[in-house]
Structure formats: C-alpha cells, structure tokens
Amino acid sequence: MQPFANKAAAPSDDRRWKLVDATMRKHGHEPSALIESLHTVQESFGYLDEIGLRYVAQSLRVPYSKVYGVSTFYHFFTLKPQGEHTCVVCTGTACYIKGAQRLLDTVDDSLGIKAGETTADGKVSLLTARCVGSCGVAPAVVFDGQVAGKVTPDSVSQWLGKWTKPIEARVMVEQ
Amino acid sequence: MNLEELKQIAEAERESVAPLEHTVRVCVAASCLSSKSDQVTAALESEVKAHGLEHKCKVKGVGCMGLCAAGPLVEVHGEQSTMYQSVTAEDASAIIGSLGKEPVERLVLPTAQPFFSQQKKIVLENSGIIDPERIEDYIAAGGYEALVTALTTMTPHEVIDEVKKSGLRGRGGAGYPTGLKWSTVQKAASEDGKYVICNADEGDPGAFMDRSVLESDPHRVLEGMAIGAYAVGANKGYIYVRAEYPLAVKRLRNAIRQAERLGLLGNDICDTRFGLRIEIRLGAGAFVCGEETALIASIEGNRGQPRPRPPYPAQSGLWGRPTLINNVETYANIAPIIRNGGEWFAGIGTQKSKGTKVFALAGRVNNTGLIEVPMGITLRDIVFKLGGGIPEGRKFKAVQTGGPSGGCVPEQYLDMPVDYESLAAVGSIMGSGGMIVMDETSCMVDVAKFFMDFCRTESCGKCIPCRVGTGHIHNLLSKIADGEADAGDLEMLERLCDMVRHTSLCGLGQSAPNPVSSTLRYFRDEYHEHIEHKHCGAGTCMTHKAVGAGA
Amino acid sequence: MKKQVQIKTLQIEGRDVSATGEQTILQVALENGIQIPRLCYVEGLSQFGACRMCLVEIKGSNKLLPACVTQVEEGMEVKVHSERLDSYRKLVLELLFSERNHICSVCVVNGHCELQTLAMHLGIDHISMPYLHPKVGVDASHPRFTLDHNRCILCTRCVRVCSEIEGAHTWDVMGRGMEARIIADLNEPWGSSESCTSCGKCVHVCPTGALFEKGKSVAEMSKRKQFLPYLTLMRETRQ
Numbered sequence: 001m002q003p004f005a006n007k008a009a010a011p012s013d014d015r016r017w018k019l020v021d022a023t024m025r026k027h028g029h030e031p032s033a034l035i036e037s038l039h040t041v042q043e044s045f046g047y048l049d050e051i052g053l054r055y056v057a058q059s060l061r062v063p064y065s066k067v068y069g070v071s072t073f074y075h076f077f078t079l080k081p082q083g084e085h086t087c088v089v090c091t092g093t094a095c096y097i098k099g100a101q102r103l104l105d106t107v108d109d110s111l112g113i114k115a116g117e118t119t120a121d122g123k124v125s126l127l128t129a130r131c132v133g134s135c136g137v138a139p140a141v142v143f144d145g146q147v148a149g150k151v152t153p154d155s156v157s158q159w160l161g162k163w164t165k166p167i168e169a170r171v172m173v174e175q
Numbered sequence: 176m177n178l179e180e181l182k183q184i185a186e187a188e189r190e191s192v193a194p195l196e197h198t199v200r201v202c203v204a205a206s207c208l209s210s211k212s213d214q215v216t217a218a219l220e221s222e223v224k225a226h227g228l229e230h231k232c233k234v235k236g237v238g239c240m241g242l243c244a245a246g247p248l249v250e251v252h253g254e255q256s257t258m259y260q261s262v263t264a265e266d267a268s269a270i271i272g273s274l275g276k277e278p279v280e281r282l283v284l285p286t287a288q289p290f291f292s293q294q295k296k297i298v299l300e301n302s303g304i305i306d307p308e309r310i311e312d313y314i315a316a317g318g319y320e321a322l323v324t325a326l327t328t329m330t331p332h333e334v335i336d337e338v339k340k341s342g343l344r345g346r347g348g349a350g351y352p353t354g355l356k357w358s359t360v361q362k363a364a365s366e367d368g369k370y371v372i373c374n375a376d377e378g379d380p381g382a383f384m385d386r387s388v389l390e391s392d393p394h395r396v397l398e399g400m401a402i403g404a405y406a407v408g409a410n411k412g413y414i415y416v417r418a419e420y421p422l423a424v425k426r427l428r429n430a431i432r433q434a435e436r437l438g439l440l441g442n443d444i445c446d447t448r449f450g451l452r453i454e455i456r457l458g459a460g461a462f463v464c465g466e467e468t469a470l471i472a473s474i475e476g477n478r479g480q481p482r483p484r485p486p487y488p489a490q491s492g493l494w495g496r497p498t499l500i501n502n503v504e505t506y507a508n509i510a511p512i513i514r515n516g517g518e519w520f521a522g523i524g525t526q527k528s529k530g531t532k533v534f535a536l537a538g539r540v541n542n543t544g545l546i547e548v549p550m551g552i553t554l555r556d557i558v559f560k561l562g563g564g565i566p567e568g569r570k571f572k573a574v575q576t577g578g579p580s581g582g583c584v585p586e587q588y589l590d591m592p593v594d595y596e597s598l599a600a601v602g603s604i605m606g607s608g609g610m611i612v613m614d615e616t617s618c619m620v621d622v623a624k625f626f627m628d629f630c631r632t633e634s635c636g637k638c639i640p641c642r643v644g645t646g647h648i649h650n651l652l653s654k655i656a657d658g659e660a661d662a663g664d665l666e667m668l669e670r671l672c673d674m675v676r677h678t679s680l681c682g683l684g685q686s687a688p689n690p691v692s693s694t695l696r697y698f699r700d701e702y703h704e705h706i707e708h709k710h711c712g713a714g715t716c717m718t719h720k721a722v723g724a725g726a
Numbered sequence: 727m728k729k730q731v732q733i734k735t736l737q738i739e740g741r742d743v744s745a746t747g748e749q750t751i752l753q754v755a756l757e758n759g760i761q762i763p764r765l766c767y768v769e770g771l772s773q774f775g776a777c778r779m780c781l782v783e784i785k786g787s788n789k790l791l792p793a794c795v796t797q798v799e800e801g802m803e804v805k806v807h808s809e810r811l812d813s814y815r816k817l818v819l820e821l822l823f824s825e826r827n828h829i830c831s832v833c834v835v836n837g838h839c840e841l842q843t844l845a846m847h848l849g850i851d852h853i854s855m856p857y858l859h860p861k862v863g864v865d866a867s868h869p870r871f872t873l874d875h876n877r878c879i880l881c882t883r884c885v886r887v888c889s890e891i892e893g894a895h896t897w898d899v900m901g902r903g904m905e906a907r908i909i910a911d912l913n914e915p916w917g918s919s920e921s922c923t924s925c926g927k928c929v930h931v932c933p934t935g936a937l938f939e940k941g942k943s944v945a946e947m948s949k950r951k952q953f954l955p956y957l958t959l960m961r962e963t964r965q
Binding site: 030031032033034035036038039062066069070073074075076077091092093094095096097098129130131132133134135136137138140146147148149150 | 244478575609611
Binding site: 461478482485632633634636637638639640642644645646650667670671674677678680 | 774775776777778781790792795796797814817818821822824825854855856858879880899901902903904905906
C-alpha cells in the first residue's frame, strides 16, 4: 500500500470527481484545502463517504485519521447519506423563543423521525441548525435548501405532504 | 485606478440613473428572499415593461432595509419616497400603476416611526439603497474613495492614527480597541508576510448583522479589509464565512471578482506597490470557530480547536505569522472613518464606546429586524421605540444580549445607556449585537438551560472544564427545570460555573456560565420556585407533569 | 551570527530561578525540581494546554495561565499552589473521573497510573458530581495492544507522539465535546490500520490504562516514557 507515493487517481469516471479535483487544484493541493475539498465532495455527492474521504486524503497528502477527525468535527458535514428531501429546523435563540420545538414535534408526529434521523423509506431527513441568520423572520426552516420564514406547524405539514405519499389508512376487512 | 477614474465611474453611474423618475428598490437579502422577494422583483419588472416605462423607472434588487418582520420590503424612490411592506408579486401592478400618483395605501409602511427615524446609519448606510451585485453602484455611493485616498496619500501609520482617533472597538463582541490591534500587528516583525482575516463566522444564534452587511454591501467589507491590510503590511487576506450563509458567500465572491477587474484588489493596487489577494474560506458548522485561534486552525485545515493565548494572533497567528483578525462590522466602519476622519466618528457615541452599533432585534418584540443606533441609546428606546414594544400587550421581562456568552438585562436597567462598559457592569456583554427580547412567557431557567445546551454541543472538547463542565451544568439545569433538584444542586451549579469560567482554555468555556450567572443574579426567585415549589411561573417547564398529585 | 541567549530571572513558589528567553514556566520549574501538576504535557512532544492542571497564578494578573505554554517574563512571581488553584485542580479532576468509567481495581495500570497518582496527591477520594457512565468500547483488534476508551482522558499524547515522533499519524480525534473519541485511520479497528507501525510509542506515553500491552494483567503494566526526550534530542542533534 502506497497511499501517498503517486498522484491519486479519481475513484471512478463519475464526472463529479472533476469538481472535487478542481477545488483541490485551485488550492494547490495544499493540506489546508481539506475543508474546502470536503465541502465540494458533500455538495457533489450529498454526503462524505469512505471513498471520498480516502481520495481527498491521498490527493492532499493528509493522514486518514486527520481527515476523519475534521469531517466529524464540523456539524455541516455528514457521513451518512441524506434523504431525498431535507428539512432543517433552525434552533437558534430567536427561533427557539418563537416555537421551533413545535415544528420539530410536527415532523416527529407526521413522520416519526427526530433531529438527525431519516425516514425509513429515505424520503425525508430532519436536521437542526444552530442559527441560519434569519432571526428577523423567526421561526425559520430550510426546506431543500430554500429558507422559509415565519413557519407554522401547518406550513411544515404542507411541505411534508408534498414530499411524501399520504399514509394509506388501514382498512379493516369485515368478515 | 486613481481617484479621478473612480469619480468618472461614479459620474457615469449617476448619469445613467439621472433620467429616471422612479427607482423601485426591492430587498433581496436572505429574509425577504425567503418570502419570495425575487418573484416580486420579476413581477415589478414585467409591469414596468407592460406600461412602457423602462426609460423612466428602474426596478432594482437591493440589500436589507432593516424591518425584516414586515418583509418583503419595497421602496419606491422618486420625488417622494414610499415604503411598502409584505409585498407579493400580485401587488406589482398596483405599485407600478401608482407611480407619480397616490401611493397604494394598504401596503404602505410609515417611515415616520422611531424604527427608521432613530437610527443612525454608518455600517448600513448603503444597505437597501445600492445593488449589492454591482460595484458601480457602490462606487457611485462614494465606495473605494477611502481605499484610494489611503493608498495614494496616507502612510500606514497615518491610517492607523485615524483609526486610533476614531476610538473604534472590535464589533465582534470583545470590544478590543481596533487601532491598538492594528498597531500591534503593524509592529510585529515578519519575514514571511502577514495576513488579514475577516471573521464572518457569526455563530451567535439570534445575530444576523454580519450576514446582512455581507449580502447588502459586500464591497464595504472588502474596502475595510484592504485598508487594514495596507496599514499592517499584509498581502493576503481571508474571509471566513460560515457555510450557513450561501448567499453571502455568493455575493462576496462576485464582489471580489469585480474589485479585481477594476484593479482595486490584486497586485499593484492604484499603481502603488501594495497588493492584496482575498480568498474566501467556508466554515462548516462550528460555533467555536468564531474564536480567533479556532478560526485560524480551521483555515489551516484542522479541527477548529482553540490554542492558548498568549501568544496572540497579532504576534503569531495564521501559520505562525502576524495576523490581523477583525469582525465584519469592524471592517465595515473603516472606509467612513478614513473618508470623514477619526474625529468625526469619535463625535458619535459615549466616552468609551464610540460610533454606532448594529443590533439584531428579535424575539418577543413587534419590530424584528436590524437597527443601527449610536452607542449610548437606552435599552428602553431600543425595545419600546424602535422595537415597537412587546406584542399581544405582554409585559417586558428581559433583553438577552451577547448570545451564549452574554446575559439577561432585566427591567430595572431599561434606562441604561447601551455601551460596552454599562453592559459589562450589569453582568452581560455587548457581544456581536444579537438582542433577544423576552416577555413573561419566557422562563429564565429554561433560557439558561437553552444556552448551556448550546455551549455543551458546541464545545470543541479539547479542555476538560468546558467539555465535561458544560455537560454537568446542563444536567443540573435540566434537573432544576424538571422540578427534581434540591438546594445542594444549586450550590454545585454555582461552583461548577465559577470553575468553568476561570479554568477554560478559550472564550467559549470562559463565557458559557454567563447566562446562568446572569439569570441567577436577577431571577434567582425563579430558580427557587423550580427547586422548592416544583413550579414554573412562565409555564414553560414541567409541562408533562400531571396537575395535582395522584391525578 | 548566533542569537544572544537572553537570561531571565523570576520566582516560582518563592524560589529564585533563572531561565533562558524562550522557556516556559513549566520547563523552568521542572529544571529546578519544582513539581507542577500536569496530565497532557509530556517532555518531547508539543504542548497541548488542555488539561488545565498546570494553571498557575501570576502576581499582578487575575488570569490563570497554563505553565506548559506560557513563556517566562523577567520578574514574574509564580504561584503553583494556593487554595484556589488546588480546589480548581480537584474539581477539574473530579469532572474527568465522572466523564468515563475509571475503575482502578481491575485496571492494568493500577498503581502505575498518572491520573491515579495525581488524584491521590490532590486528596481525591470521591467525586462531588454524578458519574455519567457513558457506554464506550474497547478495541482489542491489534495483535499486541489494546485501546480501552473507558480509561481515556483525551489528553492526545498518543495522537501527538504518533504524529510528531513516529510520523505515522495513525491516531486522531473524532467528533467534539464529550462525544469526542480517539480513532485510528478512518475510524477503523486498530488491527486493520494501514498506517500503524506497531511501534508502541503511544502505549508508553499514555498516562492511564487506556492504551496497554496485551498479556498484562491487573496492575502489571508500567509505562516507560524515557525514550521520548532521548529521541527528540537525537533528532534535534541530527538536524
């Protein structure tokens, strides 16, 4: 095993690796480009998987354990694949005061997931953010990258409804 | 690029808008954008076309106008100015139809109210007026004049002197004298170069001042950084922006490109030997990276763990070299100081706290949004005049300032002048500018618990007191909130807070106990109520418990 | 031209001592036989400044400074022990005991443990806050050594010795706050690590029984750190 001897080859022909290469090249393949490169991997692939971590480690000549340490230190990075849709509820002070907890409860009630979890069918992930800077329109929620302000439990339900098929009611077959 | 050429660009820009009778400004900063203000812009533009008014009326996307609660905001600027609130795309035809005639009554937002009239805008002077994506607009408003003046007619020492004269103090929270910091970095010897860094990590929940400036007037920050770099002798700059601000990142990248194209950034700026390259570095969701040594560790590609200070970044910072690191708002004050002189700035504010401060007003207050006021204004004015008071006729309880490092200021201090010293005297801090207003529905034990939970999950884990101490303090606060604590727990709470404050490695740990001590100081009775009577006056805690024993 | 070596004089615990310009308070104290409590500091590795055991009081300042990273100044008056300092040290150490599962009676370094020794010196026989009892594991996949997370205090000596002295950088820290853990490579079992050279340096600098040699029973593991300053010296002379 020679992880650092030659320039690492991209893990596959997937064109998204070219985006990662571009970021690393822009920063001169310096070890300090680690965080920027991880951002590109996550943006392109949706999360940081082992292949991505190894490739970045080899290309930037950063030890594997350091790459892992950095990926898990920052909450923006995720090592797990996200659901098809993400719902990020802001839990900053202003949003907390304006009832962010109720919004989290709404998602829990409808889909049975808590913050950091994804529904079993992989459709929706619920995340929290410490503050998205939209305190003037608290409570704020980011639905699939779009910031929404003054969010109510009803509007959360609407978004969830759009994303998931309605759960069919069980019909008791009468004998 | 010299002053003459700059003035030409400004002139050209002004001439291009001279024939216009009306400019319709639509806020396209994050909060209004989230309420679809981009659709409003599009609708207004198509209405202008439909009425054949393109040569007389321009629709322009601008930055934050401050009153986020009433967004999306639109300002029609002509012979008279009218501000409209909660504008939707459907209102476009009414607004365009009303140009030169009576304004659309149902949408009008009266600007003759304290929220607007009592502000004094320096940092926000261009926000809501210029297009943040056009450098020409910034130049037409006097932008980059200060940089050109500094580079071509002042020495670095003279620049630092102006900043010292102004009395500007770091706006990130600590309030360290900016001129002194610049002077220290300037004096530091370095054969390998120096750096300037802009701290745009704005991690305080409830604070969005920096975000607003970056989205509404990004060139202002670049200009301030460039002047700073010139003053201290740095040729490389980094802006560390948190990843949660993608719009700010986009506008900054755009602004840097535009400035480079005009020769206002890059090599040999204004045909002098001074050059500055600015790069953007993204944060990735770590509040601790707002601490300067942790931020530096992050730029170096490491985990954002702080380093013991001394040595300070001014001596040994990024890659061990002298580094000037200042907050967004601090840099945003520099260009006006150079343009108008340090004395002008020192004429505003109080004796020890000069200039203005941008506050993000949020929570239980009618007018949530951004305000910029002179230092020394009273809390009462902020909350009840500019803020419009407490909604639903509720009673004021406290203002939380300084985020998780700050404290709660109760009713008896409403007439206190807001400045660094006064806030510190009552057990809080100025912080970055977040102000959360609370009414009787907020339980202070719950507030302390909320902030401690935040510190606990944001703790980097390096030093023992913060890593483990915040966890135990949070557990104790939860016990108290749940009505399961006793007097011994309160004693332990205070002991742990004292130890964490004095033994933690960095500011996060050192100030984590502040919300607890502050609420204990002014709302101790609430703690006792939870402990002795197992009751929460605000009705927030213990809601799961059945009413009445044995029910 | 060789730089002039600056000599500074200061007082530590009332004793007059002298130091060369760049030395830290801890270095000068140890040179003069004055003990300052420490856990994350090891001679020969970079300073971490995280355990806060070496915090000292400097006359004229109300800030407590870590002796391991603070450079001496001319005329400094340093206090190592005081009621305040010792009570803080105790409380911080108690926090450490509460954080993970430190059970001396079944531990391989019982009697040879730096954490245990420090606790005894400070007179700790119980802790004043609840034990957190987290569920953390043991990695016994390596043929010669074992990592027991229950005994780890996150001092990062293992990380630093592997990175700075051996050069393999097998260990690092994942996560943050109390969720932080020592990991090898991409959080793989130690035995599957591609970078580990099995040199054993990490085992011998570890202050507790978190890292130990297989085949040792209770109280049988004693660590030998003496190799470290020797290695550092050899490498410096070679440069």
